[in-house]
Amino acid sequence: MKKFLQVCFFLVGIPYVQAQQALQTPEQYLGYPIGTQFTTHDKILDYLEYLCKQAPAKCKMQTYGSTYEGRPLVVAFVSTEANISQLEEIRTSNLKRAGVLSGQPAGNQPVLAWLSYNVHGNESVSSEAVMQVMYDVLNPQNQQTQSWLQNTVLIIDPCENPDGRERYVQWYKQTAGQPSNVSPQAWEHHEPWPGGRPNHYLFDLNRDWAWQTQKETKARIALYNQWLPQLHADFHEMGVEAPYYFSPAAKPYHQDITAWQRQFQDIIGENNRKYFDANNWLYFTRERYDLFYPSYGDTWPTFNGAIGMTYEQGGSGRAGLAIARESGDTLTLVQRVAHHHTASLATIEAIATRSTQAVQEFEKYYTNARQKPIGTYKSYVIKASGEPATLGPITQYLQNQGITFTYASKGSSAKGFSYTTGKSASFNIQENDILISAYQPKSTLLKVLFEPNPVLEDSLTYDITSWAVPYAFGVEAYALTSRLPEGNKEPNVAGAAANSSITKPYAYVAKWQTSADLQFLASLLNKKVKARYTETPFEVNRQTFQPGSLIITRTGNEALGDTFDKLVTEQAATFKITLTPVSSGFVTKGSDFGSYSVRGIKAPKVAVLAGEGISSSAFGEVWHYFEQQIGYPITVIRTSYFNTVPLSEFDVLILPAGSYNSFFNDRSVAGLKEWVRAGGKLIAMESAASFLAGKSDIALAKKKATQVAAIKDKTATPYDTLAIYGNREREQINEEVLGSVYRITLDKTHPLAFGYNGTYFALLREAPGYEFMKSGWNVGILKKDGYISGYVGKKARPNLQDALILGVQDLGKGTIIYMADNPLFRGFWQSGKLLFGNAVFLVGN
Incomplete structure (x- = not known):
């Protein structure tokens, strides 16, 4: 009877207990206080899902994509019950307000505030802070946050870069002392190559917003464009010795940032200052972090009508759970979490209390965009x-x-x-x-x-x-400068393919002019289809084909039998390639298909160097290019065991930018040259080319030092030439090239330049100053009038005139290709992709 009564009491008490049950704090759910250890990505998502399940009327989670390593990309929508119940209506009304959808927007609309965390994987504190932020905005006992949600819909991305974050967190858990060691010399404060900052392919996702080269960015921008929020805040970390940074941003501001967007930089800074001052926390504003380059998490949203801002907490991957600073104090993860948590809430408050104005200014922004x-x-x-x-x-x-x-x-x-x-x-x-x-x-x-x-x-x-x-x-x-009338929504592609009646052609011919042509070639080689290319122009069926054009003959592909035509045409359809079938190897003009100027294309075995000493981003750009852009296999070789690798197993070796002096000795260089002489192809990019320059048997050489006459004011005194300490940053930048566009003049008869009409616009980021090669092919050169746009320091300019950018050297049976410019930079310089494909597949055949 006693047990029965106990059970009855328990059952009767269930509704009461549920009604009084409070949300578990992060500490209660995880079993440890936030900041005392790092939380894995799956546990962070588990906690957010728990919160949303406890408050389903106020929270909705959405998986918007996945990473290259298969981790989910998730956002949480948080607001009042009324707003969440009308979430789709709010979204479409906002797009109508922007003019993206037709129709009239609703009269009153909550402001949309998007907060993004952890775009750099080892800047991991922000994903810890987001758990406390989510708890605070969903806690019904928190009257302040509940008032903000009345006119605000929060879109919270807890981790933009799960792959990078897990790389860092798992490494740290394996190496951290127990307890953690605060000495900056401890193992736990020195990440190994490549570090946790980038994503799987080692791209910086915070510089990919405008270009969308990465899977994570594409998914995020697709969702972002479905909402177009009025505010976007991006949470980061910086060096250990730094305090905290918040808006207003540093100059330069891009000239197209509106007065309201500039004003809110001050508003948000003032709101953050209030809380940071109350806690006696150090911070700085208006330094380092500018609003110019359009591909950041603050600038790209700004140019899409939002108020964009960056937050930076001192610490990053070096800080771990705790680290001793030069000042003598200790920076802890608990402190870092507190700072990002406070800045998050201050941001929400600032926009929520100005929601009406923010929505009005947003509408004004898009009205002007459409009309003026x-x-x-x-x-x-x-x-x-x-x-x-x-x-x-x-x-x-x-x-x-x-x-x-x-x-x-x-x-x-x-x-x-x-x-x-x-x-x-x-x-x-x-x-x-x-x-x-x-x-x-x-x-x-x-x-x-x-x-x-x-x-x-x-x-x-x-x-x-x-x-x-x-x-x-x-x-x-x-x-x-004038407005043109609109045209058709689709191109006119009417018309049948030439000579489509040829059922068993002698060969298929395809032009060589875009990256799609390169993908087509790679797919053919992967399927064991043999292809050729022409070194000279020819005419057939009243069409002219320029050097580089692909010729896929039946001869040489006999082993494929009846599948030959199907393979070629199916791959052409996949990559939208126009094929010209021909019935003969005889051409109207130029060289016939059996000519010496028609070269066979070998399916090369390609390797790339990676590891300590190699720029992780430069390697990642090559890795992503092969696996995700052209779909061709590549073998990654680590620098730690490079000297034991039998290079004879590979046809092409790519050296990305790096500090080659740190791991390449004279024996390594001698081995490389021996491999090239035996028929290998070496592609040396940026600082890898600089490392080789001037060595024996290497045709590449730096310019000799030149004296540049200084222009002086006749009234100037000798004191005017003295270096000023306060000007040291500006003096240093005078030697730099900050991503400037230059016109490269190409030797379009060389295979490295096939597919280009004698010109290539390069995005240069340094001024290496190479002489024209005396023994070799100066395929891409800078002339005196090559500058197009961008900042170039006055001390860098002489090295960007009459200089070599792309060169090819024959060495024995092999080839060395020098690339002073990286045509794969950040994966967005699309015009360089065919150039790099030429280096891999055409040069040296």
Whole structure:
């Protein structure tokens, strides 16, 4: 009976207990206080899911993608019960307010505030802080946060880079002392290569917002464009000795940032200052972190109408759970969590208490974008040259950005700024050319991404200063001051393929001019289809094919039997390649298919060097290029065992940028040269080329020191030439090249330059100053008039005139390719991808 009564009491008490049950704090759920150990990504998501299940009417979680390593990418929507119940209506109303969707927006709309955490994996404190933030905004006992949610919808991304974060957290758990060792010399404060900062392919996701080269970024931007929030805050970490940074940002501000966006930089700074002062925490503003380069988590949202901002906490991967600073104090993870937690709530408060104005300014931003677009240019034309399929990469890019465009329906004449010449020119608009109007919701983003020469109000910026999309994609384009009428929504691709009646062609011919052609070749080689390329132009079936064009003959592919035609045509369809089937190896003009100028393409075995001493990002760019962009196998070799590798097993070896003096000795270099002489192909990129320059048997050499006459004011005194300590940053930047676009003149008869019309626009980030090679091929050179746009320090300029950028040297039976410029930089410089493919597949055959 006693047991029965106890059970009855328990059952009767269930409703009461549930009604009074409080949300578990992070400590209660995890079993340890936040900041006393690192929490794995899965446990963070578990806690957020627990919170949302406990308050389903106020929270909704959405998986919006996955990482390369298969971890989920998740956001949580948090607001009042009323707002969450109308979440879809709020979303569509906001897009109507921006003009992205047609129709009238709702009269009253909550402000949308998106908070992103942990884009750099080893800046791991922010994902710890987000658990406390989520608890606070969902805790019904917290009257302050509940009042903010009345007119605010929070979109919280707890971890933008799960792969990088797990790389760091798991390493730290394995190496940390118990208890943790605060000595900066301890193992736990020295991450091994490549560190936890980047994603799986070692890309910096915080510099990928505008380019969307990575899987994580593509998924995030797709979701972002479905919401277009009024605010985006990005939480980071910096060096151990630094305190905390919040807005306002440092100069330079991009000129297209609006007065309201600038004003809110001060507002948010003031709100953060209030709380940081109350806690006597150190911080700084208006230094280091500017708002110029458009591909950050603060700038890209800014150019999409949001108030964008960055937060930086001292610590990062070196700090671990606790570390001794030079000042004598100890920085702990608990402290770092407290700072990010406080800044998060201060940000929510600042926007929530100004929600009406924020929504009004957002609507004003997009109304102006559609009706009164900023900037000189009101239209842009991208030439299709009669082949709209070749513009697939750039049209896909525009669509991903949310930028609308049409295709010209008929021919006409126009005049505008030519990106190719840098001057105003008359040109013809032809059918299927891409027309982009500035009178659209994303016109500010369009203007920023297409601006030929961004205005830099202050040279003290730490990223690239030029990025125009026509240069990045290597397309012929024009910017017009007038508004053009819209064209067709789809290109006119009517017409049957030439000679489609040939059922068993002698060969298939394909042009060589885009990265899609490169993907097509890689897929053929993967499927054991043998291909050739021409070194000279030829004409067949009244079509002219330029050097580099692929010739896929039946001869040599007999082993494929009846599957030959199916393999070739299916792969062509996959990559939207136009094939020209021909019935004979005889051509109308040029060299026949059996000529010595028609070279066979071997399926090369490719290796790339990685590990300590190699730039992780430079290696990642190569790795991602092969596996994700062209789909061709590559073997990664670590520097730690490179000297034991039989290089004879490989045809191509790629040396990304790195500190080669740290692990390459004379014996290593001698082995490389011996391998090249035996028929190997070495591709030396950036500092790898610099390492080789001047060594015996190497044709590459640095320019001899030149004396540059100083221009002095006649009235100047000798004191004016003395170095000033306060000017040291500006003096240093005078020697730098901050991502500037230069016109490279190509020897288009060389296989390295096939597919290019004698010109390549490169994004240079240094001035190596190489002489023209006396024994070798100077394939890509800089002339005196090569500068296009971007910041170049006056001391760097002499090394960017009459200089070698791309060179090829024959050594024995092999080849060395020197690339002073990295055409794969950050994966977004699309026009360089065919160039690198030439180096891998065509040069040296």
